[in-house]
Amino acid sequence: MRQIVLDTETTGLNARGGDRVIEIGCIEIDNRRLTGRNFHRYINPERASDPDALKVHGLTEEFLADKPKFAEVADELMNFVAGAEIVIHNAAFDVGFLDAELARLRRGGFGEAVAGVIDTLHISRELNPGKRHNLDALCERYGISNSHRVLHGALLDAQLLAEVYLAMTRGQETFFTEAEETVREGVQAVDLSALVFKVLRASDDEVAAHEVVMKAIEKETKKPPIWTQVLPNPESQL
Structure with missing residues (x-):
């Protein structure tokens, strides 16, 4: 560029x-x-x-x-x-x-x-x-x-x-530029297709604590965190 x-x-x-x-x-x-x-x-x-x-x-x-x-x-x-x-x-x-x-x-x-x-x-x-x-x-x-x-x-x-x-x-x-250069140097990608990842959902207390942090960020920056705009309902993405 x-x-x-x-x-x-x-x-x-x-x-x-x-x-x-x-x-x-x-x-x-x-x-x-x-x-x-x-x-x-x-x-x-x-x-x-x-x-x-x-x-x-x-x-x-x-x-x-x-x-x-x-x-x-x-x-x-x-x-x-x-x-x-x-x-x-x-x-x-x-x-x-x-x-x-x-x-x-x-x-x-x-x-x-x-x-x-x-x-x-x-x-x-x-x-x-x-x-x-x-x-x-x-x-x-x-x-x-x-x-x-x-x-x-x-x-x-x-x-x-x-x-x-x-x-x-x-x-x-x-x-990401460094990552791309590493791949070009011949590092083999790892196949993760056979792995099963366990999903750990947040407890009600953890969700409530998270909401407090998000509100504090929104108050400080005077706009909502960008990820709440991209993923308005995180639960629906799991």
Whole structure:
């Protein structure tokens, strides 16, 4: 699976109000490994940055004046991301800006050229409800050094996000990948067809205790445990 971790810097927060993309950074991942192939461009937005945005990225009009316009890098960008799964933190923001830039060129939306978009902000909120979810917080949570990050930069942020994404999605996927590799190395599968498994049903007291735990989880997360939605009546599955 080819994935591209993408980040942008912009002149402000409002793509519909005329704010523009000024930097794009992309990091390629193939089968959960960084390939070393990157895409990085500064872009002349043909307008000034909002003062608050300038404090974040530090890219001045003077620095961007001789950089290519988006129209000049659009083909190269879209060729780089074509067919890949795109990983973005707060995807609606970046995709909204890219869609606005492509619309100015009378081209189709960003999503039409890629296999899909994964939003790490959504993943983080699912994994750690009630916690902070900005990139600095995620780097701290997953033990990734960002001490060299003084200002926001699209390529640097994409590099950090790539490491965060691989860390936050390691779990079961790594387990099954290792299992598949073990099988490929020649370990013989064990035939369990002749075995008879005894079913031990929970007592009434155990069921009641289980219900107390489930209610506590639901109260803490503010939604029912997912397995109660998949198997609303566990007894019927035995």
